[in-house]
Amino acid sequence: MKGQILDFSIQTNSGVISGDDQNRYQFSGAQWRGQIPPVRGQKIDFSVDGTGQANDIYILSSPSVFPTQVGDKNRIIAAILAFFLGGFGIHKFYLGQIGWGIVYLIFCWTFIPAIVAFIEFIIYLCTSDEDFARKYG
Incomplete structure (x- = not known):
């Protein structure tokens, strides 16, 4: 399933994912498969176990090399x-x-x-x- 990181706390080593199915899934840092820590807004791919926890979380898109306009000033x-x-x-x-x-x-x-x-x-x-x-x- 695809989704994006809503929040991740380094202190508790846990976070929340918003899936493309409009559901939210909890995850622990042990399920993260990326080299860098999760960041809010990252597009990811993950699987869901029987208890509704996200597993095997992979980054789909890394931060862009090209500049993007975030505010109204470039x-x-x-x-x-x-x-x-x-x-x-x-x-x-x-x-x-x-x-x-x-x-x-x-x-x-x-x-x-x-x-x-x-x-x-x-x-x-x-x-x-x-x-x-x-x-x-």
Whole structure:
């Protein structure tokens, strides 16, 4: 059966799966067959024993190599704006930080905002989509 992880607690070594049949199944960490610990939202394949417990749980999809947009702001677009137009604070306006965007515009003649924007460009590229969405949502 297929489903996804709803919750997993490392402390209790147990979790809950939502099956594609709209039922929930409890499982213990001993039934997990992946190399990395279970994470909320992972797509999985599992079997169910007679007591309704999930057994032999395998990951169907691993985290994507390609960036995915989690929030309404895209980190790649923010990084591109920071690289090309960061000295004018355009990336700050895109992220909704209007005050900082105005500060960048006022001081753009000093080239200091361009240096800071280049550092932010690197930070945006190194930040995960989830962390970026949490911060700039």
